[in-house]
Amino acid sequence: MSAGVDFAALGLEGLRVDHAAPFRMRRVAEGATVLTALDGRFAILDDDELRAFARGEVEEGSPLFEKLAGANLLADSFDVPAAAEMLRARRSFVGAGPNLHVFVVTLRCNTSCVYCHASRANMDAVHTDMTPEVAEKCVDFALSTTNPSVTIEFQGGEPLVAFDVMKHVIEYALERNANLGKELEFTLVSNLSLMDEEKLAYLIDRRVQICTSIDGPADVHDQMRKLPKAYGESGHALTLEWTRRINERYREMGLDETLYHVEALVTTTRALLPRWKELVDTYVDLGCRALFLRPLDPFGFADKTGDRIDYPREEYLEYYRRAVDYVIELNREGVEILERYAAIFLTKILRGEDPNFLDIRQPAGAGIGQLAYNYDGQIFTCDEGRMLHEMGDDSFRLGDVHTSSYRDVVGHPTVRAVVIAGQLAGLPDCNDCAYQLYCGVPPVHSHKTQGSIFGRMRESTLCQVHKGIQDYLFAKLAEGDAETRAILERWTTIRPREHFLHGA
């Protein structure tokens, strides 16, 4: 057996491989094996085709020959320049420098999520608010990146608690960037329960993108994301109401609603697993164009509450497959909604491009694609590294805005180590995995779950999720249904949201 391919059962004991270019393979369904080439192109073979390929019985000009040659899987026609070009395209982000700058403007939050990844603080913990001086230093630091595009993402705690700090960051960054001319974007990640008309007017005026969390139906959401009654009857109702109002505002401004809308994310807890249909329906009813079925992360409070809310990853994958099957069905009926995980992998699989999602790329984004700034000015490789700091582990701390230079931070030995560890070509299992060129595992996840930034993928829950999702997607492609393929291809379209860009 190799990657699920039972050679003996297929009558393939005597293999000939001299006609084949280097490839990796994996069984994705009964009678369907995916072969991936060195440059990430792929072919899905049925058992007869696999047998013919393995025996070297591929007649020139036959449909199988065309299929294999088109995926750069044949030694004689192996196209070196094309392969080099494709590999370059898949790594186009390497060398660009940090684009995402996460600003933790406060740890204070009015909500208590059972899985809080941010390690929230109570509303009276005003000492966890970023001061204007620290905020300015963080902006100066972020704008010194080599990347011509900069996204400042406000996280917390709940950033709306420290709205004045946010405003200060935005105004100062716009002023400083007037001379620098970088493409500047702002993103707010908020539970929206403290939103009001005045704040929204400012955010719309300053073209700040807004992201929120919606954990499905009201009972699950309110059970997982507990909002004290003083702020409203239901956090779910408040989040939905503001999401609708913000989307409505975009429509009034004449913005294309397929591009401009609140981005909502799901954190999948155990209670949500059987509720996949209601979850999807909640997003569709809200007019959302995307949902992101994220599994639980091991950071923050989730580390402690895992017994109650976590689940085996096989159960997550079952929920994922059912939910995405349903999303595809809705697309057939004309509803335009995509699943974000699938879109990320499919962009790499079908288009040969990388959407630069920092947690599923290699090397991962830590330090070279993103930096996280704590309220006190300490700098970390990524927001997860900052979360670990709140849990007492400083492994991913790179310095601070008061004493460290940009080059000290980005050239820090920790950054070098995670860049090396984040390359799957150096990891057992990944090195031979058919999905290597589409995948990525953040070293901070392996560090937290397995005690080593390299990780052991055979035992990694993240590998299990990534492998399971890609198995599902390839199995869908193997079905050969033209309409399904067209839907999946549509999910890979990347269109820039120019309205949110400043200084471009």
Next chain:
Amino acid sequence: MSEQILAVPDAIARADMGDGSVELFVDESLYPLEAVYGASFTFLDRCFVFLDRPQPGRLRVILSAKKLGASPEVLREMVGEFANELLACAWREKITERNRATIEAVTMQAIGGAMGPPSLDDLEDFDFTEEPFEDPLGIAMSWEEKYGKKTAPPAATEGDEE
């Protein structure tokens, strides 16, 4: 008190329930020392780790749980996890050796691109002298430098006069 809680021969691993520790023996012809260090290191948060070499070619690793009262399941898990991490480290070293060129090229491009060229301030701060650090006690000096060379002085070149 050594106990048989593991499905492996005593010569490879054994547990001591009283101490809450496990002892593992590693054949040095199978695993490189780096892999033993790498695997041991992943236990520092949970265990006190001791390494020694009781006999040539055989390393001993003692993992002693920091929390008192470790159960047989915890000790079993420690042995299993150590064995898996050891294999992962050893195998990774081989794979990295094979793919070193690609990994180094990507790393250099990623770090170099993110850092950008040094600014004038960076260059001003840079220490261009060949002295790497102050060494008043001469610790970093070679024996010959410190106590005078016992070898013959270099041959005089033309024009060298007394």
